[in-house]
Amino acid sequence: MVYSPYQKYQQAQAQTASKPKLLIMLYEGAIRFTKAGIEGIESRHYDVANNNLCKAQAIIHELISSLNFDxxxxxxxxxxxxxxxxxxxxxxxxxxxxxxxxxxxxLIEMRETWIEASRIAGVGTS
Known part of the structure; x- marks a missing residue:
């Protein structure tokens, strides 16, 4: 359930984004949560690390489900x-x-590759 105005904004962005933008948003989320997981490990806040690394894994599962095997x-x-x-x-x-x-x-390298590919293809990421 969406409660805050920020969450509503994020939900609206995801629902109206182009496919390339959605893919890039997934990469950005995976990057953000992986960074937070690394910080959690390095600061010995293992509950924070676990939570964020699990979120990164969930996003990667979403990337897998978006694959077109054609x-x-x-x-x-x-x-x-x-x-x-x-x-x-x-x-x-x-x-x-x-x-x-x-x-x-x-993940960072792949995100940059998708950004460049969508730019070359002339497909907006906004």
Whole structure:
């Protein structure tokens, strides 16, 4: 249920965004939660780390569910996303930020790639 005006704004943005913008929003959320999970591990606030790393995993599951397997690249993306899930889970279990940092780097790189691809294709991300 949506309570705050900010949550209502976020919901409206998601409902009216283009597909490329939605994809980029998912990456941005995964990046934000992975960063917060890393900070939680490094500050020994393991409940914060667990909560945020689980949120990042949920977003990656959403990325998996958005794959269109009519395209060959979807199989490659699936393997990458499964690897991300594995790394985030291990990072959370072991309370070691190194694997989450690796995933963070990939997520940032992939977000930038999608931003550039949508720009080249002339599909707005706003």
């Amino acid at each position: 395209y060959e690249i979807s199989g490659e993306l699936l393997r990458l996303y499964e690897y991300f899930l594995h790394c985030l889970m291990q990072s959370n279990i072991q309370k070691n930020a190194s694997l989450a940092k690796e995933v963070l780097g990939y």
